[in-house]
Amino acid sequence: MPVPSVALPPRPLLRDDVYARIRDAIVDGTLAPQEQLRDTELATWLGVSRTPVREALLELARAGLVRAVPGRSTVVAPLEDRQVRDAQAVVAAMHALVVREAVPRLDAEDLQRMRAANDAFAAAQRAGDTDAALRADEAFHRIAVEVSGNAAAAAVIAQYEPVLHRAERLRFASHEGAASVARHRALIDLCAAGDAEGAARVAEQTWQSLAAPAPIEGPDA
Structure with missing residues (x-):
């Protein structure tokens, strides 16, 4: 099927929504420093599958907002x-x-x-x-x-x-x-x-x- 010539209204991608929600929760302190982040719990909270949550956590790690800790999965990074x-x-x-x-x-x-x-x-x-x-x-x-x-x-x-x-x-x-x-x-x-x-x-x-x-x-x- 060819790409339609009429553009649809722009809509944020699901992973971007998930990233923004988790990011904002870290910035405003809802998710505290050193708090463990379990993708299953985050997925349930946001009403999405685990895939966009995992993608968001990878992006947040690159931004320095979360950190992978051996034996503890992923945690909110402390502010250093x-x-x-x-x-x-x-x-x-x-x-x-x-x-x-x-x-x-x-x-x-x-x-x-x-x-x-x-x-x-x-x-x-x-x-x-x-x-x-x-x-x-x-x-x-x-x-x-x-x-x-x-x-x-x-x-x-x-x-x-x-x-x-x-x-x-x-x-x-x-x-x-x-x-x-x-x-x-x-x-x-x-x-x-x-x-x-x-x-x-x-x-x-x-x-x-x-x-x-x-x-x-x-x-x-």
Whole structure:
């Protein structure tokens, strides 16, 4: 049968859905560091077969979110200084790259979306709503990623940024979260002025400002 000429509406692949659900559960702490991950239990929880769960766990291992432990199958990886620093260096460089490429393409609507996301971020900070702050921060930075059109950089960011989101929960509960609001404003101003290099430097500094936390041990450590 020939491939139909009319494209169907895009739909996330099942394995991508499974990956996102497990990833988010690790990032938000539902699945704690050192917690054992059994594919049968995860499959039952998500209502899927074991195959997409195993595929998701392999991807999560590559991202540093889970770890294979001899005799214990797979566990949620602890949040360690070296892991955060490595992901931080890569993600900061990729965000600098996409901002540099996005600045000449940003229009008034894009800048307004950035301001709105930063306002939402500031409001979440004032309310002490860490989940909302993380969502707003992600929405803010995603604009430049989308506008740049750099699919390779977007893929690298998507792989390693979840590691930093775990650490960001600690940052956004501290004074560093308030400092991020000011950095966002500076980034918007530089983008509006067409200063690609200045905006790229601020973008990189924003991600480099994330201090690596002390290792988090799970209940079975």
